[in-house]
Amino acid sequence: MDTMIEPTAALRELSYADAIYEALFQAMTEDERVFLLGEDIGVYGGAFQVTRDLFHLFGGERVIDTPIAELGAAGVAVGAALAGGRPILEFQFSDFATLAMEQIVNQAAKISYMLGGRAAVPLVMRLPAGSGTGAAAQHSQSLEAWFGHIPGLKVVQPSTPHDAKGLLRAAIDDPNPVLIFEHKLLYKTKGHVPEAPYRVAIGKAAIRRAGRDLTIVATGVMVGRALEAAASLDAAGHDVEVIDLRSIRPIDRETLVASVSKTTRLLIVHEAVKTLGIGAEISAMIAESEAFDRLDAPIRRLGGAECPIPYNPVLERAAVPQVDDIIRAATDLIERGA
Amino acid sequence: MDTPLTKPLHPEFKTQPLLAAVFPLAESDARAALRQMMLIRRFEEAAEECYMRGSIHGTMHLSIGQEASAVGLCLELRRSDLITSTHRGHGHCIAKGADPRLMFAEFFGKDAGYCRGRGGSMHIADVESGNLGANGIVGGGIPIAAGAALAIKQQRRDDVVVCFFGDGASNEGAFHEALNMAALWHLPVIFVCENNKYGMSVSTERSMSVPHVADRAPAYAMPGVRIDGNDLLAVLQAGRAAIDRARGGGGPTLIECETYRIRGHSRSDRNRYRTKDEIDAWKARDPIAAFESVLRDAGLMSAADIEALRAEVAAEIAAAIDFAAAAAPPDAADLTEHVYIAA
Ligand SMILES: Cc1ncc(C[n+]2csc(CCOP(=O)(O)OP(=O)(O)O)c2C)c(N)n1
Ligand SMILES: [Mg+2]
Numbered sequence: 001m002d003t004m005i006e007p008t009a010a011l012r013e014l015s016y017a018d019a020i021y022e023a024l025f026q027a028m029t030e031d032e033r034v035f036l037l038g039e040d041i042g043v044y045g046g047a048f049q050v051t052r053d054l055f056h057l058f059g060g061e062r063v064i065d066t067p068i069a070e071l072g073a074a075g076v077a078v079g080a081a082l083a084g085g086r087p088i089l090e091f092q093f094s095d096f097a098t099l100a101m102e103q104i105v106n107q108a109a110k111i112s113y114m115l116g117g118r119a120a121v122p123l124v125m126r127l128p129a130g131s132g133t134g135a136a137a138q139h140s141q142s143l144e145a146w147f148g149h150i151p152g153l154k155v156v157q158p159s160t161p162h163d164a165k166g167l168l169r170a171a172i173d174d175p176n177p178v179l180i181f182e183h184k185l186l187y188k189t190k191g192h193v194p195e196a197p198y199r200v201a202i203g204k205a206a207i208r209r210a211g212r213d214l215t216i217v218a219t220g221v222m223v224g225r226a227l228e229a230a231a232s233l234d235a236a237g238h239d240v241e242v243i244d245l246r247s248i249r250p251i252d253r254e255t256l257v258a259s260v261s262k263t264t265r266l267l268i269v270h271e272a273v274k275t276l277g278i279g280a281e282i283s284a285m286i287a288e289s290e291a292f293d294r295l296d297a298p299i300r301r302l303g304g305a306e307c308p309i310p311y312n313p314v315l316e317r318a319a320v321p322q323v324d325d326i327i328r329a330a331t332d333l334i335e336r337g338a
Numbered sequence: 339m340d341t342p343l344t345k346p347l348h349p350e351f352k353t354q355p356l357l358a359a360v361f362p363l364a365e366s367d368a369r370a371a372l373r374q375m376m377l378i379r380r381f382e383e384a385a386e387e388c389y390m391r392g393s394i395h396g397t398m399h400l401s402i403g404q405e406a407s408a409v410g411l412c413l414e415l416r417r418s419d420l421i422t423s424t425h426r427g428h429g430h431c432i433a434k435g436a437d438p439r440l441m442f443a444e445f446f447g448k449d450a451g452y453c454r455g456r457g458g459s460m461h462i463a464d465v466e467s468g469n470l471g472a473n474g475i476v477g478g479g480i481p482i483a484a485g486a487a488l489a490i491k492q493q494r495r496d497d498v499v500v501c502f503f504g505d506g507a508s509n510e511g512a513f514h515e516a517l518n519m520a521a522l523w524h525l526p527v528i529f530v531c532e533n534n535k536y537g538m539s540v541s542t543e544r545s546m547s548v549p550h551v552a553d554r555a556p557a558y559a560m561p562g563v564r565i566d567g568n569d570l571l572a573v574l575q576a577g578r579a580a581i582d583r584a585r586g587g588g589g590p591t592l593i594e595c596e597t598y599r600i601r602g603h604s605r606s607d608r609n610r611y612r613t614k615d616e617i618d619a620w621k622a623r624d625p626i627a628a629f630e631s632v633l634r635d636a637g638l639m640s641a642a643d644i645e646a647l648r649a650e651v652a653a654e655i656a657a658a659i660d661f662a663a664a665a666a667p668p669d670a671a672d673l674t675e676h677v678y679i680a681a
Contacts, residue, residue: 043611044539067509067545068476068537096475099510134396136458138474307674311458312447313395318670 014193016186017050019161020126023168024051024088026197028058031086034172035062037073038090038126047092048128048187074100074125078108078177081123086172093139094127094181097147108177109152123177124168130183130221130271131320137308140316142220142272144181148249148281154178154202155249159223161191163246166200173199183221183271205252207259211241213334214265217256217282219245222269222321229326238334248278253285260291265333266299271320274303297333302326361636362571362578368638369647371413371570375405375626376651378429381438384655385428385445385459389605393663394445398459399426403568403600406625407532408433410573411500411593414581420468420486421500422479425460426532426599427472430502435467438655442662450665456676476537477503477510480529484516487525487590498526498584500577506537508551514558517592521558524589528580531592532567534599539611552594560590567595568625571632598623 014022027034035058040047042055042065055063066073070091077087091097097104108121131140148155154176158164164182171178208223209230218226223244230240241263243255260266266286268279279301286292286299302321310316363371382402388394401408408429412421415434423430431441436452444451445459452464463471470486473479483501490497507513508531520527531551535542548554555562561580565572573595580591598620602609609617633639639647 039537040539042539044608045610047538047606065540065544067540068506069509069511071511099475134458136396136456136460136474138460138478305673307677308456310456310673311396311453311461312455312668314447314670315455315668315673318673 011192012195013190014161015188015190016158016161016164016182017048017188019165019193020050020168020182021052021054022193022195023165023172023197024054025057027169027172028054028062030197033084033086034088035064035085036088036090037064037066037077039066039068039092041065041090046090048184050126050187051090070096070099071102074103075107077123078103078111078121081121081177082111082119086122088124088126088172090126092128094129094143095138095141097125097127097143104147104153104177104179105150109150112176113152120175121177122175124171125177125179126168127179127181128184129181130185131309131316132185132221134311134313134316136311140309142181142270142304144179144219144248145272145276145278147179148278152177153249154247155181156202156247157181157183157220158246159183159186159220159244161189161193163200163206165193166198167202167246169197170199170202174202178202181220185221189224200246203247203250203252205246205255206244207241207255208244209240209242211239212263213239214267214330215241215243215256215259215263216267216269216326216330217243217245218269219248219278220271222271225321225323226269226326228323229330232327233330236331238330240330245278251281251285253289256282256286257289257291260286261294264294264296266295267302267326267329267333268299269302269321269326270304272304273306274301275306277301277303279303297336300329300333302329361638362575365638367413368633371409371574372626372629372633372639372644373647373651374409374413374433375570375629376648377438377654378405378408378432379626380651380655381432381441382428384659385442386601388445388659394459395447396458396460397604397606399604400601401426401429401599403620403624404532404534404597405429406570406573406629407530407567407595407597408502410570411528411530411577413574414577415468415500416497417468418495419497419499420470420483421502422470422483422486423463423472423502424479424504424507425472425474425476426504427462427502428459431462431464431469431472434464434469436462436464436469438658439661440464442658443665446662446665447667448662448665449668451662454676455668477507477512479503480507480510480513481516481519483527483529484520484525487520487527488523490526491523496585498528498581500528500530500581502530502532504537505531505533505535505542505551506540506545508554509537509545517554517558517560517590520590521560524587526584526587527590528577528584529590529592531594532597533594534597536599536603536611538603541611550594552592555592560592562592562594564594564596567597568623568628570625570629597625
């Protein structure tokens with residue numbers, strides 16, 4: 001199942017939301033232990049219409065509308081996972097996982113270690129994240145790095161429908177707690193998704209575009225923006241490599257070091273606030289690696305501004321990296337080191 | 339109003355029989371209360387129109403049909419009293435004394451808005467009139483209300499805090515933790531649950547282990563009262579008793595206002611979880627129409643007076659929208675302003 005067999009006929013396209021739905025549907029069909037918990041995931045179909053009709057297909061015992069009680073629901077999911085269940089918990093917005101930090105950080109992440117490996121917490125958490133919808137400061141955050149800081153958790157950020165399905169399946173099959181940050185702006189985007197179940201390995205980055213002059217490492221919704229920037233940089237004669245990080249814990253050090261060793265320049269782009277973010281981790285990782293001696297320019301990071309996400313749409317756009325910001329930073333790096 | 343809905347669950351809590359010999363409101367207050375309810379209704383209808391036309395973005399939660407609880411409670415408050423509000427907070431904000439012009443400016447993302455365009459509908463607040471803010475986090479305001487009441491008590495002020503929240507919020511840990519502390523420390527806070535039967539799509543039957551939110555009060559040794567939240571006079575009466583009690587050092591009360599949200603949860607709601615019959619039944623219990631007939635029956639306002647008031651309110655809202663549309667947007671250069679207050 002790990003190797004994907006591409007059909008030769010016309011490629012089937014699904015939206016990111018439908019790809020997640022398909023992974024849920026297939027896992028629930030194959031394994032009776034798999035069940036869903038979340039707010040308004042039943043008849044409502046989920047705030048972003050991801051669980052759709054699963055309530056009607058699998059019933060209220062396997063698609064559970066919880067009360068509005070994030071801490072309790074996370075704890076219930078941890079307990080069910082410990083006792084042989086395969087819970088998939090949807091946070092309505094990733095921001096609300098802050099109410100459940102105790103169970104995620106102190107319990108789910110540490111139980112296996114604290115108990116000397118004698119217990120497992122095979123728990124999947126789905127978290128719609130990010131800005132761009134006008135939902136303002138408490139519904140637009142990018143908190144993935146918080147969780148990436150905790151040993152015992154795995155954290156992934158799919159940027160395509162294909163990876164949304166494959167990473168979710170990998171998470172369901174994983175015996176550890178896995179958090180999947182789904183970007184709200186991606187739910188309606190479409191791409192090729194094979195119908196048969198498959199896994200995308202957690203911990204492997206993807207080279208979305210090969211290039212020689214600069215490596216851009218991007219996460220989530222920034223992958224598409226980096227690719228757009230790369231296309232216009234290409235027109236200006238700059239050959240940019242774009243890496244989709246996909247997994248922020250574990251992080252694919254090997255792919256990053258190899259790429260930067262080749263291109264000699266590194267730009268990291270993420271939506272989360274720049275200070276103390278994933279970009280800082282990747283910068284340090286490269287600075288500590290054999291790629292450091294090959295650098296022809298300082299490492300650059302683009303990240304969210306040092307403020308909550310504002311409501312006004314112009315301010316909101318200004319608060320996170322846009323295609324033009326990426327083009328400007330990339331051009332500067334390439335020309336500086338020429 | 340002789341239904342047994344007003345149900346004190348605590349011996350200390352006494353309510354007066356309604357529509358007794360004396361009408362419970364002065365004539366001017368009665369008119370003001372009707373005006374506030376009409377203002378909230380027209381404000382939200384207009385906001386909804388603006389949203390559909392695309393001049394307001396993001397999301398918004400309308401309290402159409404729930405105006406009586408906001409107005410009934412706030413009518414009894416002083417300006418120095420405080421409230422905490424919710425994601426469904428336009429009514430609370432107006433009832434506590436906010437200016438619709440500055441609210442619309444906020445919805446339009448303008449610099450003149452209450453939050454300088456940074457908050458929008460879900461974070462609407464007017465701290466000067468005593469509104470500590472709407473909240474994007476369900477239950478987020480409940481412990482904050484208890485904390486504000488703690489400060490008031492420490493400072494020996496005789497102000498009170500009214501904490502609005504929904505039925506769904508009463509399932510959050512924050513609700514239970516806050517009620518325990520408020521009762522334990524005899525804080526001057528009134529917890530007002532606007533029970534509109536649903537937390538988004540999930541009914542109270544499917545989310546609560548007890549039938550009524552007020553049933554939770556005895557666990558915290560607090561009076562719990564359940565009232566018809568669409569009856570302004572019932573709200574007023576229960577609110578008055580609870581506010582007097584809190585102001586006098588008697589501690590917190592939990593008031594459950596039974597009401598209904600006529601519109602969807604937010605703009606993206608397809609109403610799959612409830613029936614049209616149910617919605618229609620509640621439309622027939624419109625709190626504004628009900629209070630209008632009370633005023634007419636009591637001879638306090640004529641039908642013509644009422645229509646004149648409605649026209650006055652509509653003009654005020656139209657002017658507020660014109661003001662907001664003409665206001666200047668914020669400068670993107672100020673993006674990180676207000677993250678901290680200068681020390
Ligand atoms: C902590 C948290 N969980 C979930 C949500 C999403 N959400 C917003 S409003 C709402 C329903 C709230 O129900 P209730 O408290 O009854 O208030 P109502 O919307 O009915 O006024 C939900 C689930 C949220 N904003 N915050
Ligand atoms: Mg409700």
